[in-house]
Amino acid sequence: MNLKILVYTEEETLAHEFQEALSVLVHDCQIPLGNLTKVTISNRMSKALGKTIKKYEGENPEYEIRLSSVLLDPSCPKEVRMATIYHELLHTCDHCMNHGSEWQYLAFMVSQKTGLEITRTRDQDELPEEFRITLAAKQITMQSLPKYQIKCTKCDFQTDRKKITSVVRNLDQYRCPECGGELKLYQYQYIYK
Ligand SMILES: [Zn+2]
Ligand SMILES: [Zn+2]
DSSP, X not given: OEEEEOSOOOHHHHHHHHHXXXXXXXXXXXXXXXXXXXXXXXSOOSSBSEEEEEOOSSSSOEEEXXXXXXXXXXXXXXXHHHHHHHHHXXXXXXXXXXXXXXXXXXXXXXXXXXXXXXXXXXXXXGSOHHHHHHHHHHHHHHHTSOOEEEEESSSSOEEEXXXXXXXXXXXXXXXXXXXXXXXXXXXXXXXXX
């Protein structure tokens, strides 16, 4: 299945903010961070704002941080994003995969340094109310947007589907109603904007 990216993300801003957080943690707070190798944006996280995944056990493990696409919404307050980035980065420290006393101690240090509230949970329920209302309104609009596009490989024929229908599921059994050509399926990918 091909991905059709319709709306661009604010990834450059995010890269900047990660640099800012890394500098505070490493230089200002002298916290030894783990080996972060990947940061991904997910639009499938229903509740959490971020998640840190340890790639393997053993010496010098690698970590991946996943952030909810909700954080890339332009109306998302920067403090919310930064607090999430700090929260997740601290999970890469030794003995900090949970929210135990070592993680809490570091989180307290960073809170003191930055003035941000680094809480033990990072859930969407904790977002500032105004931002939550904006998001909810956007989510309702998104439900009415198409999710799949079917296009003919020979002519201009194209059609959208909002959900998985028989043609989406069994595309190879269908041909273009205009010219009999082969059909191709695309998936729209939306980022809240
Ligand atoms: Zn956590
Ligand atoms: Zn056709």
